[in-house]
Amino acid sequence: MNKPIRSPLPSVDEVLRHETAQAAAARFGRTAVTAQVRRQLEGARAAFARGERGEVQAETVALAALQALEEADQPSQRRVFNLTGTVLHTNLGRAVLPEAAVQAVAEAMRSPTTLEFNLRTGQRGERDDHVRGVVRELTGAEDAVLVNNNAAAALLVLAALAKGKETIVSRGELIEIGGSFRMPAIMASAGTKLVEVGTTNRTHLKDYAEAIGPRTGLLMRVHTSNYIVQGFTKAVPEKELADLARERGVPFVDDLGSGTLVDLARWGLRRERTVQDALRDGADLVTFSGDKLLGGPQAGFIAGRKDLVQRCARHPMKRAVRLDKLRLAALEATLKLYRDPDRLPELLPTLRFFTRSRDELRAVAARLAPGLQRALDRFAPAGWRVETVDYASQIGSGALPLDTLRSAGLACVPLAKRPGKSLDRLAVALRSLPIPVIGRISEDRLVLDLRCLEDEAGFLATVSALDETA
Numbered sequence: 052m053n054k055p056i057r058s059p060l061p062s063v064d065e066v067l068r069h070e071t072a073q074a075a076a077a078r079f080g081r082t083a084v085t086a087q088v089r090r091q092l093e094g095a096r097a098a099f100a101r102g103e104r105g106e107v108q109a110e111t112v113a114l115a116a117l118q119a120l121e122e123a124d125q126p127s128q129r130r131v132f133n134l135t136g137t138v139l140h141t142n143l144g145r146a147v148l149p150e151a152a153v154q155a156v157a158e159a160m161r162s163p164t165t166l167e168f169n170l171r172t173g174q175r176g177e178r179d180d181h182v183r184g185v186v187r188e189l190t191g192a193e194d195a196v197l198v199n200n201n202a203a204a205a206l207l208v209l210a211a212l213a214k215g216k217e218t219i220v221s222r223g224e225l226i227e228i229g230g231s232f233r234m235p236a237i238m239a240s241a242g243t244k245l246v247e248v249g250t251t252n253r254t255h256l257k258d259y260a261e262a263i264g265p266r267t268g269l270l271m272r273v274h275t276s277n278y279i280v281q282g283f284t285k286a287v288p289e290k291e292l293a294d295l296a297r298e299r300g301v302p303f304v305d306d307l308g309s310g311t312l313v314d315l316a317r318w319g320l321r322r323e324r325t326v327q328d329a330l331r332d333g334a335d336l337v338t339f340s341g342d343k344l345l346g347g348p349q350a351g352f353i354a355g356r357k358d359l360v361q362r363c364a365r366h367p368m369k370r371a372v373r374l375d376k377l378r379l380a381a382l383e384a385t386l387k388l389y390r391d392p393d394r395l396p397e398l399l400p401t402l403r404f405f406t407r408s409r410d411e412l413r414a415v416a417a418r419l420a421p422g423l424q425r426a427l428d429r430f431a432p433a434g435w436r437v438e439t440v441d442y443a444s445q446i447g448s449g450a451l452p453l454d455t456l457r458s459a460g461l462a463c464v465p466l467a468k469r470p471g472k473s474l475d476r477l478a479v480a481l482r483s484l485p486i487p488v489i490g491r492i493s494e495d496r497l498v499l500d501l502r503c504l505e506d507e508a509g510f511l512a513t514v515s516a517l518d519e520t521a
């Protein structure tokens with residue numbers, strides 16, 4: 052009878068005694084290292100059972116365990132270079148926050164704060180008071196309340212003001228924002244009955260007038276953020292809607308989507324109706340996002356008539372969608388920058404990205420091209436040509452959907468016969484870098500739009516690691 056072959060594996064203790072395992076234990080703790088070493092040895096034993104012979108050293112196992120622990124230790128949410136050409140990229144976290152907000156958040160994280168404490172009276176305060184004042188000052192609204200995001204703002208307004216009643220909306224505005232935010236679904240979950248008026252392309256004032264009745268709770272307008280109805284169209288101006296609503300005693304809510312506090316035309320962008328415009332045109336309430344054109348943290352604003360805002364603030368759902376101290380700190384710091392619009396492009400990254408000129412970006416591209424070419428030459432010798440190219444970037448997040456910004460960047464052009472494979476391989480390699488680089492593939496090239504790149508040295512240092520991923 053044959054003696055069974057003993058697997059030539061080191062013991063757990065042998066591996067743990069190795070200096071690599073000791074170093075790993077100093078970083079990740081003994082428990083984690085022991086568990087990982089066991090897992091590695093199990094894998095090796097299984098390989099042996101499958102017939103993969105060959106000696107397994109303690110050092111090899113220790114190293115594999117260390118690598119596995121390092122990989123698991125990487126933060127799951129990581130910093131990336133957004134070179135997609137979309138400034139407010141929802142999948143990449145939308146707005147990059149201003150330094151003032153970063154400081155304010157760090158401070159609020161480290162210490163107890165006056166989140167719900169009134170220093171003057173020593174009594175309980177209200178968390179939204181930290182931004183209520185500056186929102187009123189900047190927008191002219193009587194009052195404001197803050198929630199988790201604009202979807203929550205819409206939900207809370209509908210639940211607080213139109214539950215069990217009807218909400219009138221134009222058929223042309225029944226939007227889906229993506230990520231399953233659909234206006235009709237939001238209305239259903241708020242318990243209000245959607246009454247659609249008009250048609251997809253045309254809605255008249257009399258359509259609204261005829262729909263208003265004893266069961267009407269709200270008249271609502273929704274900004275068609277991410278699409279445009281063109282051609283034979285008619286939408287009722289907000290002012291006329293507001294007048295009709297007032298005449299019939301129904302509140303009028305304007306969901307602005309992005310909601311900007313400044314006239315973007317000042318910096319050569321398309322003029323988007325501001326929050327101030329909407330309130331001046333007679334909206335009783337407006338809702339808008341914190342992390343779109345505003346350039347702040349994720350948040351939702353409900354601003355306008357005091358009595359209506361207070362009904363939202365007192366609704367039980369408010370507690371479920373309220374902001375935490377960190378985002379309130381970030382929001383307060385961001386909003387205060389709007390007191391000095393002249394310095395906004397300098398201090399607010401979102402606006403700074405929007406306003407970078409093509410000439411500036413061409414210069415960035417020219418500076419970075421040689422370094423990227425060198426990195427690609429090491430990654431795949433004679434495989435790629437780097438070109439500086441003009442692009443059109445997008446605002447993103449459904450803000451100004453038709454507008455593009457004259458931009459520039461770098462194109463990685465594959466020299467191989469079958470570019471598809473090379474492109475995918477490079478895209479994967481760029482995503483595997485210490486700071487992942489996210490571009491896009493377009494017309495058989497890998498495109499890096501440089502509008503949102505400020506850390507040029509960091510970018511060059513990162514791509515110089517490309518050869519290691521080869």
Ligand SMILES: *Cc1c(COP(=O)(O)O)cnc(C)c1O
Binds near residue numbers: 201205228273341
């Ligand atoms: C983006 C958007 C929303 C959702 O806002 P979030 O802050 O992403 O929740 C709602 N309505 C409109 C019109 C929008 O453009």
